[in-house]
Amino acid sequence: MATIVFNVAAGRLAAYADLPAAADSLIMVPLAAAGLPNDATMRDYATLAAVKAGATEQTTLGRKTLTNVTVTVDNAADRVAIDCDDVTWTATAGAAIGAVVICYKPDTASADSAIIPLTKHDVTMTPDGTNFTLTVSDFFRASSAS
Template sequence: MADITFNIALGKVASLAALTGGANDALIMVPLEATGLVADSVMRDYDTLSDLLAGASNEQATIGRKTLTGVTVNVNDTDNRIDLDADAVTWTAPTGNPVGALVICYDPDTTSGTDADLIPLTKHGITWTPDGNNFTLNIADFFRANSAA
């Protein structure tokens, strides 16, 4: 589950996730280095990935970004919520600086977009030091939206 939902994405996460699978859009997972991560209260105010990376937080670029596959948006009538899920993500022989967070962004155009086009949706805290061993991150309900009533 997400630690925070970016202010720009409140109310949008499920609808943007449902759009993926089109010709050129996707959800992209961006790893951030553990060192220099800004507080959630600061991070949630960034409106683009470009804004986020212009601050104190740095992308852990050695392991690379991952495109989420198998994204599903499920209406859960029993628990009165919407659950978003995706396939597991695997990094093969990853190395580099420790990772402190993963940010899932919506990329409206994977063919020609820039970081200024990526909308940060959710941030997930993680403690991981890439050590050359394959690493698989199982994703279960990376986001839930429910009614307050």
């Protein structure tokens, strides 16, 4: 599950994950471990451009579009869970990864200044030329139980 939810996305994750527009998507952006800001700082970033101004995107691995995104309302547990398929990078290379950020991309041509960061997940991975699969199990869960 998420390490942090970005303030700009609080309360909106299920709506974004339902992918309401014609050409929108959720993407996963790997961030280099070196120079990664603390969670309190990152939480206030409102765009992917702001995230990249404070952290370094690990571009050798590249961004991944999440597939089979599901939003499940669990009335018995009084919560909503958002899940997707696991994400695999093949023949990994480049700088060590310290986190990934899941973002809402409003359109296929959206600039980073229009992409909304939703959740950050701490990940420790050093590319070594082999495939790396990030297992995703409910990347976000919100409870309405009091």
